[in-house]
Amino acid sequence: MSQLNETITRALRERAGDLLAAGTVDAFVGFTTGTVPMVMRPLVARTPEEARQFVWNSFCVLNPANFLPELVQTLSGEGQVRVGVVATGCWSRNMVVQIQENRLRREQIHIVGIASRGMVLPRRVRALFAGREITRVEEKEHELVVSGPGFSETVSRWSVVRDNCRTCSHPNPVLFDEMLTSHSTRNPVADRFDQIEEIERMTPEERYQWFQGEVATCIRCYACRNACPLCYCPTCFVDESRPQWVGKSLDPVDVSLFHILRAYHCAGRCTDCGACEAACPMGIRMRLFTRKLEKDVLALFGTEAGMDPGQPQPLATYGLDDPQDFMLRG
Ligand code: SF4
Ligand code: SF4
Ligand code: SF4
Numbered sequence: 001m002s003q004l005n006e007t008i009t010r011a012l013r014e015r016a017g018d019l020l021a022a023g024t025v026d027a028f029v030g031f032t033t034g035t036v037p038m039v040m041r042p043l044v045a046r047t048p049e050e051a052r053q054f055v056w057n058s059f060c061v062l063n064p065a066n067f068l069p070e071l072v073q074t075l076s077g078e079g080q081v082r083v084g085v086v087a088t089g090c091w092s093r094n095m096v097v098q099i100q101e102n103r104l105r106r107e108q109i110h111i112v113g114i115a116s117r118g119m120v121l122p123r124r125v126r127a128l129f130a131g132r133e134i135t136r137v138e139e140k141e142h143e144l145v146v147s148g149p150g151f152s153e154t155v156s157r158w159s160v161v162r163d164n165c166r167t168c169s170h171p172n173p174v175l176f177d178e179m180l181t182s183h184s185t186r187n188p189v190a191d192r193f194d195q196i197e198e199i200e201r202m203t204p205e206e207r208y209q210w211f212q213g214e215v216a217t218c219i220r221c222y223a224c225r226n227a228c229p230l231c232y233c234p235t236c237f238v239d240e241s242r243p244q245w246v247g248k249s250l251d252p253v254d255v256s257l258f259h260i261l262r263a264y265h266c267a268g269r270c271t272d273c274g275a276c277e278a279a280c281p282m283g284i285r286m287r288l289f290t291r292k293l294e295k296d297v298l299a300l301f302g303t304e305a306g307m308d309p310g311q312p313q314p315l316a317t318y319g320l321d322d323p324q325d326f327m328l329r330g
Contacts, residue, residue, distance in 0.1 A: 029042060111175060111178075129148065134146055212256070215259050
């Protein structure tokens with residue numbers, strides 16, 4: 001384990017344990033080692049002893065904001081609860097969105113902030129070792145040591161970091177009760193929307209071809225939707241049968257409709273946490289769709305999702321001085 005991860009892991013175990021022992025929180029959400037290399041699984045600790053299983057490294061890619069409201073609701077059966085949770089920049093912004101959408105109350109969570117130095121996309125590591133079985137990945141300060149039967153090789157950590165982390169403009173939590181690490185001083189990427197601008201420069205025909213190619217291998221497993229903290233509808237439009245908004249098949253029209261509508265449902269709410277892409281078994285880059293809308297929302301409304309719990313969401317509010325006058329027409 002890298003020195004930095006070891007320090008954060010030790011501090012996290014200690015702090016979560018103290019918060020649980022003092023009764024400041026009733027449960028604490030973090031991560032622990034999974035059963036296969038490069039997979040970390042969420043862990044809900046209820047005691048300081050359980051908190052000793054927490055681990056922090058570059059493979060903590062699932063966004064805990066996804067299940068936080070359900071956890072709070074479940075524990076609320078025991079009375080007033082407060083749940084501790086680790087949060088990087090994008091995760092904390094998703095927690096802000098949950099507060100804005102009345103899924104959580106601020107006082108129900110205690111956020112322990114960690115400045116993100118970028119998470120690794122395991123798929124990228126596997127691609128470098130195609131055809132070879134990876135049995136162990138050890139994270140060093142700036143490298144990963146990847147081992148399997150008959151090999152042990154070193155790869156640069158940054159070369160396999162997720163796309164969203166490379167262009168991240170908020171590595172530090174925007175909402176927190178305490179920080180576990182010092183704030184990141186990472187410089188924001190100069191042109192964080194360059195991938196989107198490249199797609200915008202395509203002709204409509206080229207863009208259509210690009211989009212069809214991007215979603216062609218989608219098997220509609222909905223792992224992307226299930227990993228996303230914004231997709232909490234009791235019945236998602238793809239599961240609705242009366243009316244049936246979209247067919248259930250792998251027909252390109254049905255697949256396209258799923259992706260376009262899901263992206264629009266995330267407009268003004270997506271914090272580019274990358275959990276959707278990390279969960280996709282087919283390597284589909286659906287963030288490029290939500291990112292386009294993130295860029296448009298920033299240009300049209302001057303806001304980014306999840307920056308302030310008291311700020312109204314751009315697509316959930318309107319004013320009489322909005323540029324379009326449709327709300328004035330009877
Ligand atoms: S996770 Fe990937 S394959 Fe599954 S529905 Fe989403 S885009 Fe399609
Ligand atoms: S895709 Fe849309 S309807 Fe389905 S869960 Fe997400 S936000 Fe809700
Ligand atoms: S759409 Fe993807 S990137 Fe955006 S909040 Fe959901 S999981 Fe995160």
